[in-house]
Amino acid sequence: MTETSGGARYLRISEHGLIGDLRSVALVGTDGTIDWYCCPNFDAPSVFGSILDAEHGGRFELAAVGAARTKQFYFPDTNVLITRFFTEVGVGEVQDFMPVGGGPAETERHRLIRRVVCVRGSIPFRVRVAPRFDYGAREHTLRFVGDVAVFDSGELSLGLTATVPLEAEGRDVRAEFKLAEGESSVFALDQVGGEVSPRRCARTEADEQFSATVAYWRRWLSASKYRGRWREMVHRSALTLKLLTYAPTGAIVAAPTTSLPEMFGGDRNWDYRYVWVRDAAFCVYALLRLGFHGEAEAFMKFVTRHISPGDGKGSGPLQIMYGIDGRTDLPERELAHLEGHFGSAPVRVGNAAADQLQLDIYGALIDSIYLYDKWAQPISSDQWDDVCALVDWVCGHWDQPDEGIWETRGGRRNFLYSRLMCWVAIERAIRMANRRGLPADLMRWRECRDAIYRRIMSRGWSERRGAFVQHEDGDVLDAAVLMMPLSKFIAPTDPKWLSTLDALTKDLVSDSLVYRYDPVASPDGLRGDEGTFSICSFWYVEALVHAGRLDEARLAFEKMLTYANHLGLYAEEISHTGEQQGNFPQAFTHLALISAAFNLDKALG
Template sequence: MSRPIEDYALIGDTHTAALVGRDGSIDWLCLPRFDSGACFSALLGEPEHGRWLLTPARDTPLRVRRRYRPETLVLETELSTDEGVVRLVDCMPPRDRVPDVLRVVEGVKGQVHMRMELIIRFDYGAVVPWVMKEDGALHAVAGPDALILHTPVALHGKGLTTVAEFTVSEGQRIPFVLRWHPSNEPPPPALEVETAVADTETWWREWSSRCTYGQGPWREAVHTSLMVLKALTYAPTGGIVAAATTSLPERLGGVRNWDYRFCWLRDATFTLYALMLGGFRDEAVAWRDWLLRSVAGDPAKLQIMYGVAGERRLTESSLEWLPGYEHSLPVRTGNAAVHQFQLDVFGELMDALHQARRVGIPTDRRDWKLTQVLMDWLESGWKRPDEGIWEVRGPKQHFTHSKVMAWVAFDRAVRAVEGFGLEGPVERWRRIRDTIHAEVRERAWDSRLGAFTQAYGSGSLDASLLLMPLVGFLPPGDPRMVGTVSAIERELMHGGLVRRYHSGTTGDGLPAGEGVFLACSFWLADNYVLQGRLDEARTLFHRLLDLRNDVGLLSEEYDPEEKRLLGNFPQAFSHVGIVNTAFNLTEHRTSPAEHRQSFNGEK
């Protein structure tokens, strides 16, 4: 039986990440990268598909309390039993050469009997490794992968599983270190665990100290979210993945189960903006450099997503041997949406580069050359229908949000020339910008609804319309935006939160039904701020914060009926929303949402 998604906490090393359950089991870990095959896949199946459990042997814990050590991703899980209290400390040191998972079992009170169960299954649970003991360590090898476990605890094999039983007394600390290495290379030496945990804690605290949010009312929520965004970056290249997992469903038992361990241009630009708000410029520079490498080539072949090192082939396939999270099938790796045309990514790229200039990150020759090539193609390309922000696997349409973001692309190009002294055909860009603005006002407006619609002539609403004032397409007080917000409140709200769209309006042929999409509710809160509806904004923001799990994490969606998180986890989009809305509410007189506005179209 799958554990609720909210039962998991994240640890990571800015190369990959693991999910640790409240029961002390690591049920998801891909090595050595986010998009590598998993060695622990119980999240999407059963324990037999791989996990690493440390738990009291004799009693079900009477109480479980978890926290991250302040300003770090060092996780503490405190388990109370009739025998006493034990604390698990879990972390992954920021990468030197190989990935490590450090686990320390600490006796807090009494004497607790513990057990360990290590089930290593490479390639998403499909491959049982050859396991042997050598030089006081446990070695597991299969194909290109090898793991080595160092611990003073006596281990033995039992039914293709490595198990151990031991006792931990008050004040005692028992270490476990799991290290990956290529199977064709010698294993790395053992780590000094206490030093490695302390160094990990210091690294995260030094990184967190650069945050500019300061002592605002939502400091803990903002700092945790920024750490999640940092943990979802791939340090060697600067790429930013959308989430740490694949195939966590948008509806329990459903088929909308996608692989999010890749770098969506859209998600990455939102994440970049949140990191820049938080004062993290180095990440912005690294992402820009990743972008320049990844999208090089024909602008007509710009992809919506890439691998963490800029890979373009992300072939989608199903892992037939995994039963899926709560039997949600198929379990997928890769993502066929990579072949879609999504017009909005041009605008998001241009806006991200514009925001980077605004915070003082200089434009280099490659940056502006890329911009000019993209804009040349977009002069005619903006007229094409596309699959839209929600990656609809159905017929292409003239999605309103896509056209708005095409307007953003030309607007930011104009502002680059006017405000930063860069060279380009500004008059032509200005004319196209105005043409797009006029077309959207005419073709996307539905007088019957009193609102803009999902696509030209569709008659349906879409939560992405909430981004129109946030990117400066119209002032937030424009009657058309007030009407659109009102229509979304009336027709897309469910349980006090916002759905992406009406079920069945996308034409993708997939069964209807999903949770509320959390990012959309943050966008509504941002609209409330811009409209001066601050009490409503705070109420909605607090409702969203209450959906976080006990360590402050959010997934992609939420089911108001079942009161459960849904979708891949933790989700960058959702944590971006926490950061942006907290800044907007804290600095609402000169908010980040207002900073992005230009109002160069019709007033």
């Protein structure tokens, strides 16, 4: 733990584990504190948000009294998190989980269970539950309904039940208790109101829900087809991606947090609790690779239901992101009353990038549809009509400038990656049409595909740098071009590509970690530097694999694994000191890990 100048204390981003119920998640620190939890959904206002403001954000503290060493791990093959406390008088643990499934009434309860067990000796514990509703901006009252403490903000009510006596402390609740070896206690937090009434959670009920939750996650993971060298890391990534899915609609969020800084003191603090078309489409690829067809089918239903051509706001038929319920209005605002993680403001909710034009999303989406059609089940005639409408639009608009994959706020440019993914959109649609004999304007599609290819090869190549570059007629390198061989645009051993790979290695790679680009050479409209981008690091591994540089690829991959946190989780970026930066955990990073591991395994034989 580190103390800020204001006296507030924060755990580092990496010092957290994740639990969830496929509706929302909670971050649990290595000190036993839940410091991020939004109820009832991913993008609902936070109830516990002390990761963004230690004083005003709210928290659920549960820890051994006195000095203790702690370790965290997941119950094997599940998303049940265990935090162990090693003290001078014994060993105890907190088992954190959110039950998955059950009837509609139980689902609406959004139950969060914290089971405390004394493993050895005799240990005193303390608890303090201090919710702060609506990102800490809304007051609440506290009352007791029998043994259940009910926190009520007017718009949201939470009921806390425990197997030990609870005491009011102002508008918060506290408890102190002691457990001997083999004894346990249970705390359960429910959303209550309407048809969901406050209900005690006895030890036997908690035991049953623990067993059912473990069984659910193990049953889900058993569908994985991955049997390679990095099974533990791949499966942890798969479990993490599953936690980032919103079961009611099939949506997949980019990350479950907002405003965790990409650099302390900079402007790069964003809300990622939405469905980025690009990120979710890549997730579908990763999950299909592992054999999880159900998640891919659910996302395809989300696409069909919520992301139809014509939904965009004037910049194209698609938005780059949507709400988990498919909504298109995601206004961005700053929460000035929150100081930010380690004092790194601003804290933002909503995301103005929703109004940007990012042409690459069409390639990501249509590629995922192509893979679903190939590996899972054929798409419907209505879905094909939507694909054709998107491809026809891409054919008419691929050559305009946009904000690009990195969502720069420094103006639109003719980004190579955007051109590349427009090529992917058309090329994959042509494959589908040919393979299934589907109706399409193939002559126009082929002409556009070939025109994009020639444009990239002529204006995306810099003779001075001996490399493909960030935008047309420029000299700035960009790690996004690592997707060129991965998307099958160029042969991985093409001399121009190998020269590009060498240039990227020289300028953007540091100990296997890859920077997106140099913001000094290519201003992006934002203050501050940033760390290396973890998805780019895994793309780099894949590019080395396809280039036949297997020893370099394996070393780079193994190095990258050392930057994961103690549970195998990754944020968006890694700082120059090796710390996790940005929203956490990041779907983009984990899906790229899966893809890199899969392809490296295959190449190594």
